[in-house]
Amino acid sequence: MDKLLEVNELTKQYSQGNVIARVILTAADHVSFYIKPAEIFTLAGESGCGKTTTAKIVLGFEEATSGTIVHNGKPQTRKEKVWITEGVQAIFQDPFSTFNPLRTVDSYFHETVQNFKLARTKQEAIDHIDKKLRLVGLSYQEFAGKYPNEFSGGQLQRISIARALVTDPKLIIADEPVSMVDASLRMSIVNLFKKLRDELGVSILYITHDLATAYYVSDRIAIMFRGNIIEMGSVEQVLMNPRHPYSKLLRDSIPQADPKLRWTSTVTLSELEQEEYLRRGCKFAGRCPEVMDICKGVVPADLSVDGVLVKCHKYSDTQKG
Template sequence: MSALLELDRVSKSFSRGGLFSKQRVEAVKDVSFALEPDKPEIFTVIGESGSGKSTLARMILGIHAPSSGQVRLAGRDVATYERRAFMAEVQPIFQNPFEAFNPLKQLDRYLFMTAERFGDASGKGAAQAQADEALRQVGLSLAEIAGRFPHELSGGQLQRVAIARALVAKPRLIVADEPVSMVDASLRMSIVNLFGRLRDQLGLSIVYITHDLATAYYISDRLIIMQKGVVVEQGPARAVLSAPTHPYSRQLRDAVLTPDSAGAFRADHSPKAVATSGDMP
């Protein structure tokens, strides 16, 4: 059986200094990993700004084509998918929920449109039912957001609507690019916990892109750590973050540890202790 998602020696380079410049910058270099179809997991890509993690996310989503290598969904190159068919299988969640929605458009319209275009809703009633079901999975309801505009919700609520919009399509994979970085620290863990429930209850796999080691340690099954486009470390999340072997990985960990969380990363303690004691800005 083909992997749900497979990256096979994927690289991406961009021109530096303009379209016709001969100078090239490698944003992602020779990255490979796979997610199995029968083992839902949260696979995390960790890195600082400029590490190539968001470029990697865009290649998974088919927004950027690799310069070399291949991204495959269920054994098929993502470049060969018709866009609507691809979006029915893979849904994105972006960093800033206020940029994900038109401020002049009612939020429920987004969910209805997704249900009709990417889901299996055959009419208005079915679209409303699917939207309400997805909203309830993230702790909201259609009655709460019906007729409301983005500015009428908090950042945390709006990000939950963005997650619900992704769920309406009933995808097999979600790609979440820094989904909690624009959310208040007090709400970050509630959204991260939500991802864990979606994995466990719906059987969803999630590619979680982040710079936040605390939430990564708490929720990830496996991870890779990227530096300047290169994967410098990979493996089971708790094993890697408890005892990183690459100097960059150790530098990242040490930069974010609080005195209380240091022991939790190094010892086999509950990861929840790390996430609650060391929320990062």
């Protein structure tokens, strides 16, 4: 078994609007990807493209409209959600909302140790927790008895990573884990992901709108646009030599120096969001610099171009020939 997680044709539809003007929006549209053991796989794309929807379904927080999730060769069923197993853990964007401000952070760790019966005595529990904290550069002593607001955002995000590690998971799902962390600390967090992959063999589903960190940590990457994976392959191929016009636009819109101008602020036009989701052909046709007539009416197929998946009409001849 060389696939730890398989997501097959995952589709999630939401109904938006009111009784008079209701629209069905397909936030994840036949999304398929897999993650191998000890691999960092990234789902990247601007805000509102369906990344969190995909993560929530993989974690079992929401139910798919259709499609299947296979974890360790076993299909996820309604009863047996992936997220409650010790093998899969999650990290979210805002560490301050992960922890109740009125509870000490160590209580969360002890609770997990108890729930999963990971220690027989209090001392064993402390040793186990301390080991995990040391992996993220902290220690039990520094954190015991403290409340969330006694830590900085960066420290608390490290703590939530350590907490995810308590059960020795094989897969961590991290949804925008660095977007609320100071730019100066971002690399130290993503470096931790590399360390977990290399030293513990952990796989990571890294979800981000930040291509700079994505390039730095990912083995493979999928670029999403309005519910679809529009390009997927090795990070070198997709980010250094993007084929889809949208991937090219994203790549070119990362201003190197000023983090404030990262692509979400330069590309996102949120009024467009629903309109794009509801497009009949290629969802990117309205903004694509290389648009052709066919793009406006026909959804492009998933083509394989030099081993990279590309959902674009531009390449349909390549594949035939």
